[in-house]
Amino acid sequence: MKRILLAALLASSSTLAYAEGEPLKIGFMATLEGPFTVLGEDGQRGFELALREADYEVAGRPIEVIVGPTDASPESALRAARKLVEQDEVDIVIGPLSGSEGIAMRDYSKTVPQVTFINGISGAQETTLVDPSETFYRYNMDGAQWTIGLGDYVFNEKGWEVVATIAEDYSFGYTNFMGFALEFCRAGGDIVERQWVPLGTKDFSSIIAALPEDVDALYLGLGGADAVNFLNQYLQAGGDANLIGGTIMVDGTVLSSEGRAKEVLIGTPSSGPQADTWDDPNWQGFVTAYQEAWPPEQRFPSPSLLATGYYNSTNAMLAAMEAVDGDLSDGQAGFRAALASLELDAPNGMISLDGNRQAIGSNFVTEVVQMDDGTLATQLVNKIDGVEQTLGLTSEQFAELGLPSRDVVDCTAWQGR
Amino acid sequence: MADAQSSSSTAGPLATAKSRWWAAGGVAALVVLWLIFAVWPDWLVAILGRKKVFVNALLNGVTLGALYFLVASGFTLIFGLMRNVNLAHGSLYLFGAYLGYEVSRITGSWLLAFPIAFLAMAALGTLLQIFVFRRLDGQDLQQTLITIGISVVLADIMLWIWGGSFYQILAPDWLSGPVETFIPSSVSRRTGELIYIKYPAVRLFILVCAVIIGVGMWYILNRSKLGMLIRAGVDDREMLAASGVRIQLIFVSIFAFGAGLAGVAGVVGGTFQSIAPGEDTRFLLSSLVVVIVGGMGSIPGAALGAILIGCAEQFGSVYAPTYSVVLTFVIMVAVLAFRPQGLLGRA
Incomplete structure (x- = not known):
């Protein structure tokens, strides 16, 4: 209800400025319902921050926002996108947030060539790799790119050689796991057990009891409420193994949850497109802008990767729109060319697009630390620039690897390569 | 088994079938007890794993079942007595949880969260009963739609x-x-000790509480005057009302208790x-499944259904x-196919 009011407010305030130029209609999609609600809300903050900085205006055109809430399922994303495109007739869609939604949007975008899609933060590999859509642009790296550096770090620096894994049974879970497993296995590590749990699992206690005891560490590829539930029950069961976090396991959404379960995560190595305490001035500027835009109780201590992702996508849209002077009359051809050649100086490093309109960017290996004020944050361990979707493999090797699924990577086949 | 045969000779085929069920149940219980308390031989470990x-899956299934039972027993009690399908029951669960969180955060007392959540939800349930269900008595469709509406509004609030x-x-x-339980897991290879x-600990505590609540409910229903009235109301409301019982008072108190x-x-x-x-x-959804499996309106059915569903999940x-x-x-489909009234429900 609040959101509808907000959207109505935005819509009405931008019609006031109608005289200056025809309004640009932006459809915004994020998971504002279901298990990833809190992630979607932070994505929305990133989106709004970029628009606030632009004063809801680009190249003289006022920006009108229409919100399309989803619940992380591909059907809900499709429903929201259809509504935005067919009923509200938006020019550009920014979103979605979750992996399987992104794949649904790739397919849907092919049926509506008059609209340009800029991915929010969804990270499934297939979205831009397999049969990509000409009108779908992604300025965030995929889930596998987000793990570059992690496998190496835990094997060589931490000395953890045998791990068991628990991860969520959907496209992002596979992609995020695959990147870690590839590097870890190539370094010489071994993965002895893989547990795939359905998205939305609430009671992990039996899975926790079934964890093997003779491993060096556990890889956790969970997110949102599932991650919090796992940690809570893991603490109650007295678990004390070394943990390795998937990208959304140690995200701000989990690190800022209520309760002490998250403290299990202190010291956990992880990786992703940002490190909360990175001292880069551009990043610190973004963090400060985020913190000043909302009072503390309405935001996370610092922006989550979802806020950063949506912020970057929205800024990419604004930059390309400036480049064509707000002109979409050529069927958005000029706008799309500008998007494709854009070099985005994002808070989390330089981002450019490859031939599939997929981001090439920087990845951060981090560890969870406790800040002076008691909150948890990720601290930079290592930053790797120019990470491509092919993960540094030759195209033959990359084809051999296969698409993300439960059984990829075959660890023994890749050991020591 | 000797018992079963002797009774069959005196009481006819019906008793034989019943005592066979008892015997089968007894054997199954013994097998489960053995599985829990014995140290497993190697061949069993080969089949079922460690x-x-x-044992953890079993305990977790039972404790999860205890949680489901707490939700579903109120649901089934309300349905059994008043034929009200309260689809806002899940909202009462979530609202109670948020209130409990606030209470334990502000006062620092976990135990205090329980009575406050209970009283607050009971009050909300009373309002629901008086302002919604009493006005729509017997109109199932309207009740269903209005409670769905209420649950949507509560969720947004x-x-x-x-x-x-x-x-x-x-x-x-x-x-x-x-905590360490008295159930042996395996024999230590080094010392030979169990x-x-x-x-x-928290799950064990909750399990004990659920058992106390369940037994207490069973006792009140089957051994007290109030329980007698409730059971009479389940069987024949009109007759009970006609015999001078203030049935609306019973309805509202049961609704409040379930909520x-x-x-x-x-x-x-x-x-x-x-x-x-x-x-x-x-x-x-889970309490719907539990009461469908256990039998609408039956408290022992809710307990059985909750444990079955909890164990199945774990x-x-x-x-x-x-x-x-x-x-x-x-499980739900199988029950609906072979015993549509639920495992312990009455046809």
């Missing part, structure tokens, strides 16, 4: 107040972490799982993770 995993974040109710220190299974139980369950769920938007529909998550979601619905 004993620790099995809760999202508005507490946002989409995840909350946990902190268990007190004396209940955090695991290694005992460790289990989260209060949902609130208590919310605190329990918030302690060993988490509180987040969407939990309301999840628990509404064993499923360990032994067949991909299909664990399907398993509960397979």
Whole structure:
């Protein structure tokens, strides 16, 4: 209800400025319902921050926002996108947030060539790799790119050689796991057990009891409420193994949850497109802008990767729109060319697009630390620039690897390569 | 078995069938007890995996069942007595959980969260009964639609107040972490001593509470005057009302009690799982499944159904993770196909 009011407010305030130029209609999609609600809300903050900085205006055109809430399922994303495109007739869609939604949007975008899609933060590999859509642009790296550096770090620096894994049974879970497993296995590590749990699992206690005891560490590829539930029950069961976090396991959404379960995560190595305490001035500027835009109780201590992702996508849209002077009359051809050649100086490093309109960017290996004020944050361990979707493999090797699924990577086949 | 044969000679075929069921049940109980308390031989470990995993899944299934029972027993009691399908029952669960969180955060007392969640939800249940169900007595469709509407409104109000974040109710220190149980897990290779299974204390505590509540409800229903009135009301409302009982008072108190139980369950769920938007529909769905399996209106049925569904989820998550979601619905479909009134329901 609040959101509808907000959207109505935005819509009405931008019609006031109608005289200056025809309004640009932006459809915004994020998971504002279901298990990833809190992630979607932070994505929305990133989106709004970029628009606030632009004063809801680009190249003289006022920006009108229409919100399309989803619940992380591909059907809900499709429903929201259809509504935005067919009923509200938006020019550009920014979103979605979750992996399987992104794949649904790739397919849907092919049926509506008059609209340009800029991915929010969804990270499934297939979205831009397999049969990509000409009108779908992604300025965030995929889930596998987000793990570059992690496998190496835990094997060589931490000395953890045998791990068991628990991860969520959907496209992002596979992609995020695959990147870690590839590097870890190539370094010489071994993965002895893989547990795939359905998205939305609430009671992990039996899975926790079934964890093997003779491993060096556990890889956790969970997110949102599932991650919090796992940690809570893991603490109650007295678990004390070394943990390795998937990208959304140690995200701000989990690190800022209520309760002490998250403290299990202190010291956990992880990786992703940002490190909360990175001292880069551009990043610190973004963090400060985020913190000043909302009072503390309405935001996370610092922006989550979802806020950063949506912020970057929205800024990419604004930059390309400036480049064509707000002109979409050529069927958005000029706008799309500008998007494709854009070099985005994002808070989390330089981002450019490859031939599939997929981001090439920087990845951060981090560890969870406790800040002076008691909150948890990720601290930079290592930053790797120019990470491509092919993960540094030759195209033959990359084809051999296969698409993300439960059984990829075959660890023994890749050991020591 | 000797008993079964002797009774068959005197009491005819019906008794034979019944005593066979008892015998089969007894054997099954013995097998389960042996599985729990014996140290497993190697061939069994080869089939079922480590004993620790099995026993944990069983205990988790039963404790999860205890949580489901707390939610579903109120639901089934209300349905059994008043034929009201309260589809806002899940919202009462979630609302109770949020309130419990606030109480335990402000006062620092976990135990205090229970009575407050109970009383607050009981009050809300009373309002629901007086202003919604009493006005729509006998109009099933209207009741269903209005309670769906109420649950949507409540869900949005809760999202508005507490946002989409995840909350946990902190268990007190004396209940955090695991305790050692008396169930042996395996024999230590080094010392030859028995290694005992460790289990989260808070879940054991909750299990004990659920058993006390369940037994208490059974006792009140079957041994007290109030229970007699309730059972009479379940069987024939009109006749009970005609005999001078203030039936509306019984209705409202049962509704309040059922709603209060949902609130208590919310605190329990918030302690060993988490509180987040969407939990309301999840628990509404699970209590629907539980009462369909156990039999609408039956308290022992709710207990049996809750344990079955809890165990199915937990064993499923360990032994067949991909299909664990399907398993509960397979049980429901099987029950509907072969015993549509539910396992302990009356036709």
